[in-house]
Structure formats: C-alpha cells, structure tokens
Amino acid sequence: MSDIGIFVSVVLTVISAATPLLFAATGELVAEKSGVLNLGVEGMMLVGAVTGFAVTTVSGSATLGIVCAALAAGGMALLFGFITLTLLANQVATGLALTLFGVGLSSVVGQSFVGTPVDALPKLAVPGLAAIPVLGPILFEHDALIYLSVIMVAAVAWFLYRTRAGLVLRAVGDSHEAAHAIGHPVIRVRYLAVLFGGAMAGLGGAFLSLSYTPMWGENMTAGRGWIALALVVFATWRPARVLLGAYLFGGVTILQLHAQGVGIEIPSQVLSMLPYLVTILVLVLISRDQAKVRLNAPACIGKVFHPST
Amino acid sequence: MLLRLESRRAPSVLLTWLTPVMAIAATLVTGAIIFAAMGHAPGQALYTFFILPINSGYGFTELLVKATPLALIALGLAIGFRSSVWNIGAEGQLTLGAVFGGGVAIFTHGSESIFILPLMMLAGVVGGMLWGAIPAYLKTRFNANEILVSLMLTYVATLALSALVHGPWKDPGGYNFPESVLFGDAALLPILVEGTRLHLGSLIALLLLVAGWFVLARTLLGFQVRVVGMAPMAASYAGFQQKRMVWIALLVSGALAGLAGVFEIAGPIGQLLPVVSPGYGFTAIIVAFLGRLHPLGILIAALILALSYLGGETAQIEMRLPQGITGVFQGMILFYLLASDVLIRYRLRLLAPAAESRS
DSSP: OOHHHHHHHHHHHHHHHHHHHHHHHHHHHHHHHTTOOOTTHHHHHHHHHHHHHHHHHHHSOHHHHHHHHHHHHHHHHHHHHIIIIISOOOHHHHHHHHHHHHHHHHHHHHGGGTTOOOOOOOEEEOTTGGGSTTHHHHHHEEEHHHHHHHHHHHHHHHHHHHSHHHHHHHHHHHOHHHHHHHTOOHHHHHHHHHHHHHHHHHHHHHHIIIIISOSOOTTTTTTHHHHHHHHHHHTTTOHHHHHHHHHHHHHHHHHHHHHHHHTOSSOHHHHHTHHHHHHHHHHHHHHTOHHHHHHHSOTTTTOOOOTTO | OOEEEEEOSSOOHHHHHHHHHHHHHHHHHHHHHHHHHTTSOHHHHHIIIIIGGGSSHHHHHHHHHHHHHHHHHHHHHHHHHHTTOOOOOHHHHHHHHHHHHHHHHHHTTTOOOTTHHHHHHHHHHHHHHHHHHHHHHHHHHHOOOHHHHHHHHHHHHHHHHHHHHHTTTSOTTSTTOSOOOOOOGGGSOOBSSTTSOOBHHHHHHHHHHHHHHHHHHHSHHHHHHHHHHHOHHHHHHTTOOHHHHHHHHHHHHHHHHHHHHHHHIIIIIOSOOSOOOSSHHHHHHHHHHHTTTOHHHHHHHHHHHHHHHHHHHHHHHHHOOOTHHHHHHHHHHHHHHHHHTHHHHEEEEEOOHHHHHHO
C-alpha cells in the first residue's frame, strides 16, 4: 500500500473508533445541558449494541436494527427519567444502577448471539465526491451511522444555540427554579433531553456491534460510555468540542492498536491502558481551570427538582 | 395529575428501614415474572435462585465467603457516600490490593514465615489506598471528578493485573496458563470450618464492621462525615474541611477494598488470576445503599447480594441461564430501592380532580 493509502486507512479507522463516542457524548451533553447527569451511558450503549445486533440478525434489516437500538436504549433512559425526575431519586446512584442493570441485561439478551456473524453496515459513497483522491474516501465514503453522527453534532449545536426550544433547555439546566417560575415545563424538558441522550447512546452501541466490530460480545463497550461522560467535561459542554474530543480519543485508541501491530516491546495490556489514562489526564487538564468549568457547566446539573420545595 | 408528592417535615425513620425490604420484595415479584416470561416455572426458578444455594451447611458458608468482600468494600464506600464522595472505582482498588498482596505471596514463595500473611494484608491495604489516593489527589488539587477518575483507574488496574499474570508473574510450571503459582500455606488464610472455604477474612470483616459502626456512631470523625454529607455549608462553617473528607473517604474505602482483594486471593482463589473479582467492587455500591450506609444494614445487605451471586451460579448450572442474570437482579434491587426511597422524604397525596383544578 502506498503511503497515502496507509494514511487514508488510518484516518478511516480513527473516524470509526470515534463515532460511538461521538454519539454517546453528544446525547449525554444534551441531557446534562438540561441539568440531568445520567451515569448510565455505558449500560444504555450495551443495550443498544445488543438490540441493534439481535434485531439485525433476526430480521435481516440493519435499518430496523438501528431504530430498535435507539428505542431500546431510549427505554432504559425512560426508566432512569422516571426514577430520577418523577420519583426524585439521586441521579448518581440511579445512573450507576442503570449501568449495572444494562451490563447484565445485555449479556442475558445477547447470550444466544455470541459468535454469530453479521454483515457490516454498507458504505454509502457520495456520487462524484467520493472519487476525489484522499479526501473522497475520508469524507464521502462511510456508512450511514458515521454521516448521522456528524450531522447530529451540527443539529444539536444548532438546536441548543439557535432555537428557542434550545434556549429553554439551557435555562432549565441553569436554573430550574427560574425556568419553572416563568412557566417552562422543567420535568418534561428533562424527560425529553434524557430520552434523546438514551437514543444517542443506543446509536453509539449499534455502531459498535454493526460496524466497528460487526459482532456481539459481552461488555463490548469496554468503558466507552464512561469515556463519553468524560468527553462532555472535556468539551466544556460545547457540541463542536465534543466532535474534536471524540476524534482525538479515536486517535488515541488507534494509536494504541497500531503500536501493538508494529510490535513495540510493551505488553499489549499496558498499551490498552492508554485511552483510560488519557481520559484522566484530560479531565485533570480541563477541571483545573475551575472558572472555565463553572462558566460552561449547567448550574443545576445533578440537582433534584420538586416544584414545592 | 391524580397523585402528588408532598414534602414531609422530617424524613420517615420507619420507611428508611422499610424501603429496602419493599425493594427486595418487588425484585422477587419482578424476577418471578421475568422467569415466567422466559418459560421457567416461576416458583421453581426462584427456589433454584434464592433457596437451593443455601440449603446446605456448605452453601451457607459459601454465602459468607461471598458476603465478606461485599461487606468490607461497602463499609468503606458508605463513609464516602455519607459525605457525598463518590468512589465507584472500588473494583480497581480491590484489584490493585490483590496485585500488591499477591506480589508479596509470589516473592516469598517457598517461605513458611508466619509474617507472610500479615505482610500481604498490609501490602493489599497499601495498594488499595494508593489507588484511592489518585482520585483523592486529583479531586482536591485539580477538582477532577472522582467518579470518572476512579472508574478509569479500575480499567487500568485490571489491565495491570492481566499484564502481570500473562508476563512476569506467570507460573513457570503452569503449562503457559495466565496464572501465578498456587500460593503456599503461609500465604493462605486459615480456614474457619473444616471442609469449607470459610476463612479468617470473614471474621476480620465482621470485626471491622463493628469498628466501623463505633467510628461512625461514637466519634468526632463519624459526626463530621455525617455533617459534611447532610449540610456541607454548616460543615464548612464548623471548620470541617471538605477536602480532608475526600481524602479520608477515598483512603479508607481504598484500604478496605484492597484488603478485600487480598482476602480473595489468599482465601477462595489461592493464586493470582487475570480476573480476581466478579464485580464485587460494583455490587458493593448496591450493598452500601441497600444497607442504608449503616454497618449493620451493610452486613444484612451483603448477605442478600452474596445470595444473588450464588443464585446466579446455581441458575447457570440448573437452568442454563447466563451469568448476566445476577447483574439484572442486582440492578433491579437498586432501582426499586431508589424508587421507593421517595417515600422517605415525600408522602403520596391523592388529589380529587376538583381539588386539582383549583390548585
């Protein structure tokens, strides 16, 4: 393969590794902007991954699989919403429960699908543009979910900062008391934001099991849900920076795989630590500037809202 | 809306202890429905899951073996949760404790010294504390979220253990399996009941629970923990430092998780394997909540969650259910608990439609 060919294939794997993070982090960003911290991303991604895989295998339709993945993970998010928003439970604890539950549930559901192959999602080349050398394959020859992930980032950025509904969502996240006093439906807004977050995590999961590694394996997300949570902090709650962060992390993941491939004399496990260590490093770098975090973080994140109190 | 939540003047003490029971009952009912939906006779399935494993004396000691790490870890977590320090990386602290303690056992292999076991425990405690100190330092110095840092470190610890048993610590006479040598007798915990796996660690855990109760209920430190958790502002006026609390919570829970890790490898496992815990560090979070962050409650909750592990294993053999069913049950208990906890602080008020239109 030529140097350019290698370059293109590396970029493609980076994009591929970044996409599940991008979906999950963008969804979580919207939930957090409305003031809800959902630590169940990992669990929702796994449920999305197993649902997408199972439905695609059984029905033969990847489209149906992807839709069902979003719905199933959305169902998990609804459960989270009911317990935290209607029953006013602690969001941290409930999110942890959601992850523990999702890990178990996906393994039970996926038991009979372990080892089954599935066709990876087809690549959709944009006619004409895909033929451009280098840029064509990098930008215009992906499967539908990769296009969708980037479109969703743009859509979320537009929604949050350019629409009235987005303004309401941010207001609810910054001061639920004030938003409630003006007459905005705090709980309904949060339900919708949490549901969106769930559906996006489900899409991220479906991408893992249908495109990134077209198979189902127990715990196949390997902490990506948690990395997505860290990405939201890294991005200081800005959609465009989530995009940047996700691709950086995709790069780290691929760097580690390539280092293993080249045969660097380090145990593979040590290289596999890299994404997790980088996550910690990035969290530290961002969090140390407290003024910046306070400026961008939704003020009501993680706080219970009950109109009578 | 026909139902409304109305704040109580003070949290209901009765319901604080009643909701865990309600949560367990609801989990059993839901479990029966799930089993029925999967085509198993629900009564028979629940019996297989929850009664069969502890039907014998041996089964009961196995319950205690599994409850030991859960209770130890949950005790440490409870201190943090009371003061709103969210250490969710106990699994990693347990793993690093096992690495440190296991290292002692491997390097002293062949020696019969009575100091090996105490040294392993000490090393395990240090390992766990070290892994707890990292999120504590990053939280207090850089304000980095301890939830995410402690969780990321769990993956790092698991990979470190895996690297060691696949590499330098692999048993040279072990047919290339990724396992350490089988520990010598001097590195194994004494068995309490002949013919079972019940080990000294369970007794130590029990003593630590009593000590934990004493510290939380009867000392200034316990008081500070409670105040920081319930009223952070008041605590800071009183001069209790939030940062100090973060350190204490993470060091104590790290130490206890590390000790639990040593108990596992010096007890039921007897060597280092690539994975030394079936998620005790995560399940202990449920134990801490179900036990109301109280040592006695934690003891009871640890037994209940230990049963979910045993039940999962039995169901795997008897009904060929996947192991994940344990996680489903565990998640469900916590969901029901968190959901029913609303009743502690709020009462449900039925509203007549007419009354609602006026409000």
